[in-house]
Amino acid sequence: MGRQILVMAETREGGFRNVTFEALAVARRLAGDGKVSAVLIDNHADSALTEQLARYGADRVYVVKHPGLEHFSVDGYTQAFNQILRQLAPDGIIIPHTAVGKDLAPRIAARNGYGLVSDVVKVELAGDDVVFTRPIYAGKAFQKKKITAAPLVFTIRPNNFGPVEPDPNRTAEITEFPVSVSDIRTRIREIAQSATKGIDLTEAKIIVSGGRGVRSEQGFRVLYELAEVLGGAVGASRGACDAGYAPYPMQIGQTGKVVTPDLYIACGISGAIQHLAGMSNSRTIVAINTDPEAPIFKVADYGIVGDLFEVVPMLTEEFRKILG
Amino acid sequence: MNILVLLKQTFDTEERIRIENGKISEEDVKFIINPYDEYAVEEAIRIKEEHGGEVTVVSVGPMRTESALRTALAMGADRAILVHDESLSGIEYGDEHTLSKILARVARRTGFDLILAGYMSVDSGAAQVAPRVAEELDIPHISAITGLRIEGNAVVAEKDMEGNKAVIEASLPVLLTAQQGLNEPRFPTLPNIMRAKKKPLEIWTVADLELDFGSIQPKTAVAEQYLPPPKPAGRILEGSLDSQVRELAQLLKDLIS
Numbered sequence: 244m245g246r247q248i249l250v251m252a253e254t255r256e257g258g259f260r261n262v263t264f265e266a267l268a269v270a271r272r273l274a275g276d277g278k279v280s281a282v283l284i285d286n287h288a289d290s291a292l293t294e295q296l297a298r299y300g301a302d303r304v305y306v307v308k309h310p311g312l313e314h315f316s317v318d319g320y321t322q323a324f325n326q327i328l329r330q331l332a333p334d335g336i337i338i339p340h341t342a343v344g345k346d347l348a349p350r351i352a353a354r355n356g357y358g359l360v361s362d363v364v365k366v367e368l369a370g371d372d373v374v375f376t377r378p379i380y381a382g383k384a385f386q387k388k389k390i391t392a393a394p395l396v397f398t399i400r401p402n403n404f405g406p407v408e409p410d411p412n413r414t415a416e417i418t419e420f421p422v423s424v425s426d427i428r429t430r431i432r433e434i435a436q437s438a439t440k441g442i443d444l445t446e447a448k449i450i451v452s453g454g455r456g457v458r459s460e461q462g463f464r465v466l467y468e469l470a471e472v473l474g475g476a477v478g479a480s481r482g483a484c485d486a487g488y489a490p491y492p493m494q495i496g497q498t499g500k501v502v503t504p505d506l507y508i509a510c511g512i513s514g515a516i517q518h519l520a521g522m523s524n525s526r527t528i529v530a531i532n533t534d535p536e537a538p539i540f541k542v543a544d545y546g547i548v549g550d551l552f553e554v555v556p557m558l559t560e561e562f563r564k565i566l567g
Numbered sequence: 568m569n570i571l572v573l574l575k576q577t578f579d580t581e582e583r584i585r586i587e588n589g590k591i592s593e594e595d596v597k598f599i600i601n602p603y604d605e606y607a608v609e610e611a612i613r614i615k616e617e618h619g620g621e622v623t624v625v626s627v628g629p630m631r632t633e634s635a636l637r638t639a640l641a642m643g644a645d646r647a648i649l650v651h652d653e654s655l656s657g658i659e660y661g662d663e664h665t666l667s668k669i670l671a672r673v674a675r676r677t678g679f680d681l682i683l684a685g686y687m688s689v690d691s692g693a694a695q696v697a698p699r700v701a702e703e704l705d706i707p708h709i710s711a712i713t714g715l716r717i718e719g720n721a722v723v724a725e726k727d728m729e730g731n732k733a734v735i736e737a738s739l740p741v742l743l744t745a746q747q748g749l750n751e752p753r754f755p756t757l758p759n760i761m762r763a764k765k766k767p768l769e770i771w772t773v774a775d776l777e778l779d780f781g782s783i784q785p786k787t788a789v790a791e792q793y794l795p796p797p798k799p800a801g802r803i804l805e806g807s808l809d810s811q812v813r814e815l816a817q818l819l820k821d822l823i824s
Contacts, residue, residue, distance in 0.1 A: 317698075318707060342728055346710055349663070349695040353702035358664060358786025361693035374790060380690055383584040384591065387791040428707035428741075432723065432734040449823065473823050491713070491748035492727045497580040497689050498602045498747055506822045517580035524795070527822055529815065535803070545818060546803040547811050554812060561816035562823060 245277030246334040246395075251324065251347065252283045252296055252304075253339050259295060261446060262339040264406030266399055267300035269366055271407060273335050273373065273395070278302040281415075282327055284312055284320060290417075297415035299406055304417045311424035314431050315343055321350045323422040328355070333394055340398035341445075348398045358390045360397040364503075366404075381497035381520035401446045402503050442476040444495065449475030449506045452495055452522070455482040456511020456532065456551055463489060465552060466510055469559045472566065478502065478522075480512045496521035510551040514539030531555065568620035568717075568739075570611045571674055572644065573684035573697060576628060576635035577601040580689055586794055600635045603685025606745035609752040610715060611683050612643035618717055621645045623677055627669050628660060633768060640763035641755030648673060652772035654780060662785035663695035669783060670696065671703035672776045679740060681722070686711040686744040694744075701742040709735050711746035 248270040252263045263281075270279040281301040283293065286308045293304045305327050312319050324347060328336065336351070338344040340362045352359035364385075365376035373395055375388045390396070444450065451470040453463055463477065470477045479489035481496050495502055497520040507525035512518060514530075514537055522528070523542045530543035531554045540546045547554050578584075579597040586592065600608065611622045622644040626632045629651065636647035650669050660666065674682060682701070687694035694710075701708035714725030723736045724743060755763070773780060804811040 317709075321702075342711070345694045346698060346708075349698035350702045350708075352664070352695070353667060353699040356664070356786075358662065359693075359695060360787055361663075361695055377693075379692060379792070380578065380584050381692060382795070384586065384792060384794050386789050386793075389788050389790055390786065391788055392786055429709060429735050429737045432736055434728070434731050434733045436731060491746075494747065501692075506819060515581065516583060520580070523798070527819070528801070529819070530801075540801065540803060542798055543801040545801055545815055547808075547815060548803060549808055549811070553808065557808070557812040558816060561812055562819075565816055565820055566824065 245275045246273055247277045248274045248279050248335040249331055249333040250281045251338040252281045253343055254285050262401035264299040265404040266337045266339055268407045269404055270337050271300040282324060284323055286313055293417050297413050298409035301415045304415050305420040307420050307422055309422055309424050316427045316429055317346045318427045319424050320347050322424050325354060326422045327420055335395040338398045340400045344398050352396055357396045360388045363397045363399050364403040381501050382524050383520045444476050444478055444500050444502055447476035447504050449473045450478050450502055450504045451475055451508045452478035453483050453510050454480035454512030457483055457488055460488050465555045469555050472559050472562050480518045509539050510555055512539050513537045568618055568680045569678055570620055570622045571679040571682045572607050572611045572624045573670055574604040574624050574626045575601045575688045576632045577688055577690045600638055601685050601688045603687060603745055605752045606749045607683040607685050608639045608642055609750045610745060614717060625673050627666050636768055637763050640766045641760040642753055647768040648771055650771045654773055662787045663693055663699055664786045665783045666696050667699035667703055670700045672778055674704055681739055682742040684744050686746050697744045706740045706742055707737050708742040710744045712743050713746050713748040
């Protein structure tokens with residue numbers, strides 16, 4: 244059995260977001276004998292980019308270029324994506340659950356009267372049935388959902404599927420798809436770098452996170468140093484954000500971001516239920532806290548009872564040695 | 568300015584989840600206004616205080632939702648609408664398709680210049696309903712805003728775009744979803760809680776909205792809900808701090824290279 248699957252490819256700073264390759268991997272599984280098509284909305288797209296989509300599983304790539312699509316806008320992207328969608332009438336649509344995807348997917352679904360399952364972390368095929376698993380209550384529980392009428396439209400959470408091994412010999416049919424874009428009702432006045440620099444938390448493989456125990460904005464410096472050595476991102480608990488030690492975009496928890504990195508290092512975080520909800524599905528969790536009774540130790544794989552201002556710099560030094 | 572706020576009542580974020588007979592138990596659970604919706608309520612009231620107008624809070628859900636709507640009225644909203652009837656509880660309030668169809672119909676009935684909502688709910692976490700409502704109403708939306716100014720007939724919103732801060736503007740009518748950091752929601756004062764009891768809270772049914780029940784049937788179905796398996800107990804390292812740090816680094820070696 245074959246399904247035609249359409250994937251929204253997402254670029255960031257000239258390359259693809261990793262979740263794009265994950266979406267292609269899921270698409271391949273769903274497609275069976277059918278074709279996987281990728282939509283690449285990018286005025287600067289070149290053959291290096293489109294070839295990458297082919298290697299990771301796309302059979303067709305629709306490249307969309309339009310002066311009205313230089314920057315992301317809900318209206319522009321919805322119009323462009325919808326025009327391709329109408330022409331292809333796919334059996335499934337996969338969109339990354341990112342800032343762009345969260346804006347685009349519900350508009351596409353509502354415009355066409357589709358059901359949509361958001362923030363999927365697992366896709367199971369059982370005969371003709373497709374079952375989607377997604378976290379609820381920020382991961383305190385999970386639900387399995389089905390879509391009762393075709394097409395299968397869903398967004399996938401970054402970092403949960405893993406891409407397929409790219410095949411350097413795979414090729415795809417590349418088509419420039421002409422779209423008409425008009426009446427964009429939002430206008431970007433300015434874009435500026437903000438406090439959360441570096442790696443996006445939801446896609447980071449390693450996160451060093453600080454809580455009230457970090458005690459000040461300056462206290463986060465030791466966390467940044469560790470994160471830098473590890474190539475990771477820095478997060479914070481609600482306690483740390485409410486106290487003004489870290490800006491809200493860094494907050495991890497049921498309010499804030501839900502993260503599932505390979506390694507989560509919690510420093511000076513006691514482990515309130517709402518914080519645990521946002522990180523307890525991380526693959527390996529390390530807790531560093533002076534209080535041996537802190538609930539964070541209950542979800543940690545490894546714990547060190549000690550002062551983070553002593554332990555973290557030592558750990559940074561040790562990793563520096565290991566990584567040479 | 569006529570401001571509509573979409574609101575959901577959710578479990579308090581400090582609640583643990585229990586599942587009984589395949590369903591999430593609501594027994595002894597403390598309910599709150601979805602935290603993101605609370606920012607939306609606060610922002611709506613601030614706009615009203617500065618520019619005048621009326622704030623209507625709307626929800627679709629079971630009767631317990633009344634208490635969340637009363638809280639919003641005590642914060643300073645003027646009027647509340649709860650869409651509730653047996654046909655809806657029969658389908659467990661459907662899915663995001665169902666909810667957005669109903670909310671969009673309410674919005675058409677009440678009229679609006681601006682719609683505010685939370686950027687997601689802390690229970691389902693799908694972040695679908697508000698953008699869907701905007702699409703149903705054929706108005707633009709700006710999601711996850713952290714700052715807002717009204718300039719005449721336009722809104723100027725700030726939002727965090729995964730590392731960058733963007734300033735985006737749109738003309739009214741528009742739908743905005745609130746991200747954490749937008750404001751600090753007020754606590755209702757006792758006199759305002761008393762006053763809120765006299766403010767209008769209307770219960771509307773699907774029939775009142777003249778919605779065809781077929782058109783709001785869910786497009787997705789929940790097959791199962793379950794708790795993640797409990798994590799086996801971890802290891803607290805022992806020995807001198809020096810040796811603990813060295814041991815930890817060795818244990819994590821494969822994860823970091």
